[in-house]
Amino acid sequence: MKILISSCLLGEDVRYDGGNSSIAYTNSFTFSEKEKFMDILCENEIYSFCPEVSGGLPTPRPPAEIISTKKPFIVKNENNDDVTINFLMGAKNTLDLCLSENIKVALLKSNSPSCGNEKIYDGTFSSNLVEGQGLTAKLLLENDILVFNESQINELYKFLTKSNKGK
Ligand code: SF4
Numbered sequence: 001m002k003i004l005i006s007s008c009l010l011g012e013d014v015r016y017d018g019g020n021s022s023i024a025y026t027n028s029f030t031f032s033e034k035e036k037f038m039d040i041l042c043e044n045e046i047y048s049f050c051p052e053v054s055g056g057l058p059t060p061r062p063p064a065e066i067i068s069t070k071k072p073f074i075v076k077n078e079n080n081d082d083v084t085i086n087f088l089m090g091a092k093n094t095l096d097l098c099l100s101e102n103i104k105v106a107l108l109k110s111n112s113p114s115c116g117n118e119k120i121y122d123g124t125f126s127s128n129l130v131e132g133q134g135l136t137a138k139l140l141l142e143n144d145i146l147v148f149n150e151s152q153i154n155e156l157y158k159f160l161t162k163s164n165k166g167k
Contacts, residue, residue: 107153
């Protein structure tokens, strides 16, 4: 199965701080989760993608948060620069890739203003998480693409095992 994965989860240094969120090399994941993640990588067709880089933002870049979660969306970085267009472009580019490659499943980084599928920071730059989705995750979900985050590796693994068996 084709799976879109946030580039930072694959170890690419594309995060705002110039680092990554590698699942394979981060101690917060159990050995079992890492094993399942490696199985997922080996047994599926992986598309690595970073919406924010695709949307034209540099790395490193100032952290950004979603100020308005409803249309018209507003995303600003901590310097108060409006980066909404970059986030929207990144979301569109991600969806375009999924549609052109017929990708129906994504594993995206949690809590990101682009990739978060369940929670995002509240727009005050005070580390408060609230229910909500990043702009890319939201657009994918609206287009019936399943989105998992890195704390849902077991669920993704189960889903893929079931789906791949059905082929
Ligand atoms: S936009 Fe997504 S893929 Fe890119 S660094 Fe942020 S969380 Fe990772």
